[in-house]
Amino acid sequence: MLAAVKKEKYPYNFILYYAFSFMAPAIFAAFLPVYLSTKGYNQTAIGTLLAVGPVVTVMAQPAWGVASDKSRYKNNVLLLITLGTAFTVLLYNFSAAFPFLVIVTAVFTTFSSGITPVADTIILDHLGKKQRSFGPVRMGGTIGYAVMAIIAGYFAQKNIKFIFILYAVVVGFSLLFTARLPKVKGYYREIKSKVSIIQLFKNRGLVLFLVFNLIISIISCFYSNFFPIYYKQTGADNVLLGWATFIATISEIPFLIFADRILNKIGTRNCLALSAAISAIRWISLYLITNVYINLVLQILHGLNFIVFNYSMVTYINKEAPKEFKTTAQAIYTLSVMGIARIVGGLLGGYLSDCFGIRQIFLLNTMITIAAIILFLGLFYLLPPSKSYKNSSL
Template sequence: MRRPKSILLPISFYYAIRFMSFSAFGAFIGIYYSEALHLSEAQIGTLESIGGLVILLAQPLWGIIGDRAKYKNNVLYLCLIAATLSIWFLPLSGSSLILLAFSLAFFNFFQCAINPISDTVTLELSSTKNFSFSKIRTIGSLGYALMASVAGMIFERNILHMFPVFSILMFISFLLALLYPKVEGHQSKGKKKVNLLILFKDKRLIIIFVYALIISVTYGFFNSFHSLYSKNLGVSTSIIGIGVSIGSFSQFPFMLFFDKIYKRIGIMNILMCSGLIYALRWFLYAFALTETTLPFIWILHGSTFIVFYLCMAQFVNDNVVLELKASGQMMNAIILAGLSRILGSFFGGLLASYVGISNVFFISSIICLVAVSALFFILKYTTLFDSLKTT
């Protein structure tokens, strides 16, 4: 079946611009907290964990809303506009922790639904319109990579520039989202209602969720503190931006060949290999990070977060009932960006205030090795995942 260009163009541009907006914010917010507001590691960790807590509570709600909406696109429009506007509550809050906490909570309530709803809509369209979701996701990372290096140079002059840059890019994303074909909610009015708890009857899915959570806790700590840690070691903001850009480009090989790798190697082998690379990455951050080595260490990013992101998105799309696909993607987001962010940011921040950020990275490396060992044991001595070792 021929792939209509009229569909692929707006979807591709939407992913590119949306990821540009995330690049202009997520990779540099730690520097804003530290340099502009002069917050401590514990305070930064607390703020980031609040954002994660909101994500944890909001994601199931957005999943239900998405599955039961007449069109999932309408939910996406709402969240994009709300994120565009609510980002401004952060600079307006000044250095007041209470106001910052409320501002982050409000912003994250809407922002957290954008990725999973976008992926749900795009994955469903990919099945009916005959295009590859991983290729579209690659375009998103291309936008992220290009923006990261540019943003690093812009924010080197003034970190406050992140707010107008994010807001403008997010609004452009909203305009592009309006061009998406409509995708129905499969539990909308008059259709069968399916209980969310059905998701938790699949033991394989639960084990994958737990494994991903353990690994992602270490990534949650990294996201909150990598820019601050790099700055403390004498790395400039522009070099940090270049590193983030390199990390995004490093994801391209896996994304471009994801479908073949997923079918040939199987999800479990992919996830174990990624867990080992996570361990190596945190070890290098603990003991080998300098302005010279940072860009090279970021190359490992291409075999970490995106691996979990795509594998879990594809597994949910392939194995979860039609009526709960949005909820399933929301659960992925809870694991990868919600609960992991709470635990990694809050407890990692507290631990860093006592033992230092570098030691927390070393502990993170050990945690990843233990998680991989546990998953290997389950694969070797149970038959739960025999059908998934190669697919």
């Protein structure tokens, strides 16, 4: 009886894992562009450096996904890449020379890019068996990200180079909780009749979601890369930037609380379209408004953007992908967000920002988002559903 009670104990370790593992990206998302700017790099150079990681992600992330699916336990792969991330981030402290930063970013991203899809698969696998909701668990990541944004802001205000040591420390703490995650096998080893990975792309719903997600993610990655610089150009300091990131992140909590109910009520397709429409309002607001305090308040709109796409896609893939390719499918999704989208958002965004200014690109992003919504919904209504997703919760 006691054993049964222990099995049903709420997985607080998952919440703590997400809290610490999401603290690290919060540091780089807000302050790595600022660090590069203090070293004298222009927007094109910053965009190029920020695109190095995504280029590596395109190759590394699918490899980690396949390695995880084929390993005895997915946890072994997660421990390896987390440990590699903690050590390689410290290399940033040695030099700010462009060639050195390119090499360090490539090595660092080789490890860090695999963490999220592998961890999501392990945790979703366990939660699925226990029939527990992913939303409250994933909320740990939101809270960790938000809190670290403020802490990192104060560290960056004192010395911007502190962000690399801080990153290594929080990844080190996340290792403690990584080691306590339940063991999840690489199911590919157990299945005798192997399924081709091509089956993933026969799911027309999944393909449309991935393409739409890619377009919206390119725009979001432009925001992630250049909003910190733009916000400081309008008069904000590092502390205010930290608070802006905090508000943006903490605004995700209401959606995470009601995520499953919302998706069950309106479906994945409508949820993504509505989220994209709200993001269009956000981009046009950044174009029209330059007051740092009004834009601080408008950060609350973030709670209906990234997290909606991320949660909807991760849970949809977990339901639709074949068991032996779940991690690979999650890696493909994360690849589109962290890889391809960041390459385009960094390189093209940096070039266009130098040519026309960051503010003008927010206006362009508004128009692209509206066009993408119309195209996305139009294709869903015009194209007949394929058998692979006819009965899925779209």
